[in-house]
Amino acid sequence: SQTIHQWPATLVQPVGSPLSLECTVEGTSNPNLYWYRQAAGRGLQLLFYSVGIGQISSEVPQNLSASRPQDRQFILSSKKLLLSDSGFYLCAWRTGYNSPLHFGNGTRLTVT
């Protein structure tokens, strides 16, 4: 069966520090991969999505970046965090564009 792993579950980082959040999917190949940010337990903001290795689409210009070095690995990064980067980050995957998304358990990032 397919599973998605996202870590860490919580993270507290100072302003200006780098960030690396990792997401991996098991049990499927060539998934579509997504990063979302959720602020204050409400709407999900689509940050990045990827339909293949090395293919990244960015939805919001900001100081975050994403990479997909392997088929089932999706990484969210920042060189210097801002206070406004705080939030709940969710990774998700699916097999095709009429398929539902399957979410990881999320990473709660607090930038201090």
Add this chain to the structure above:
Amino acid sequence: AQSVAQPEDQVNVAEGNPLTVKCTYSVSGNPYLFWYVQYPNRGLQFLLKYITGDNLVKGSYGFEAEFNKSQTSFHLKKPSALVSDSALYFCAVSGAGGTYKYIFGTGTRLKVLA
């Protein structure tokens, strides 16, 4: 461009009563529509989807949704609400025009009162 709107921030319903959570969409082409539920500090869980066919879609935990093309709506319904249904509900749209974007509404908090 594709988008979904959830006009209600919160819906309160008494346990045992029917519930409706509203969603309207805007897409060019045929929409792929989805409903998800989120419990505190967790990822979203898929409830049901509309791709094509029957306008009434049945999903998990007794939920169903009605697709209405003329009103561009996809409302989530349940005949009898449970206290355990209290959660945050999201409508989403994807795939219209062949895009891989997956866009969520702003969410509706459902509170079922005992």
